[in-house]
Amino acid sequence: MSKSNILFIINPISGGKDKLKIPALIDAHLDREKFNPNFSFTEYVGHASEIAEEAANKNFDVIVAVGGDGTINEVAAKVMQYDKILGIIPFGSGNGLARYMKIPLKPVQAIQLINEGKAGLIDTGRFNGKAFFNMAGMGFDAHISSVFAGNKSRGLSGYLKLGFREVLSYRPQTYRLIIDGKEYIREAVVLSIANSSQYGNNAHIAAGASVTDGLLDVCVIPQFPLYKLPVLAYEMLNAKTDQSDLVEIIRGKEIRILRSQDDAIHIDGEPFFMGREIEVSVAPLSLNIISP
Incomplete structure (x- = not known):
């Protein structure tokens, strides 16, 4: 079975929590028989969107937002545009979408959910484009x-x-x-x-x-x-x-x-x-x- 290319886009400041150890945590718990993982840290507002678009064009199948609702928004917009799959590891102040979708707030459990790979379609909104x-x-x-x-x-x-x-x-x-x-x-x-x-x-x-x-x-x-x-x-x-x-x-x-x-x-x-x-x-x- 071929592996899926997966990119984790990490916002280092979302929720006021340190995420420098997140790549090592993901490496320890991600199913490497299913995924080829890559990691990228954002450096400014809008960077997650740029990284996600580049990843979509490089044939990444799953793109994971590691951050809060703002980071998820940037990544999800490109995931939707290029018909990819969105994953979430919640690290925001409120984590509204993750909580609603019952995505675990504990990183290890969120990674395990990604390992299961169960994806489904949800509605999205447009607000002045x-x-x-x-x-x-x-x-x-x-x-x-x-x-x-x-x-x-x-x-x-x-x-x-x-x-x-x-x-x-x-x-x-x-x-x-x-x-x-x-x-x-x-x-x-x-x-x-x-x-x-x-x-x-x-x-x-x-x-x-x-x-x-x-x-x-x-x-x-x-x-x-x-x-x-x-x-x-x-x-x-x-x-x-x-x-x-x-x-x-x-x-x-x-x-x-x-x-x-x-x-x-x-x-x-x-x-x-x-x-x-x-x-x-x-x-x-x-x-x-x-x-x-």
């Missing part, structure tokens, strides 16, 4: 992603501290939503487009979302009194937002968003700046990914 795989959106979470990108205190604790600091001053915006031809006007603090159910760290914004239903979940959180924040946190951590009075969820395939000004957005947790009109769509069963 940019691919996303877990979550995209605007509002408070996009604002926090933008500020967090320049924060040296990576990880969940740094993210939470920043969120508590910024929540007091953030103001909602008004959005015009056209979802599969139907119009909605909503004032929201957060507007998230969910492919999977969660941001990461088991915080589920769209508890009923599925990556195989051919739909995206538009999650609208209006402004609410701060004393209700623990209620929202409870609902998210217990995957009950689909029953919440604090979150409205509208499902659709084609979504157009109009807002009053250019502003921050996030795509799989990574910040960008976009204009007042956003076009969002779903591509059903378009990414081949190794998962349980």
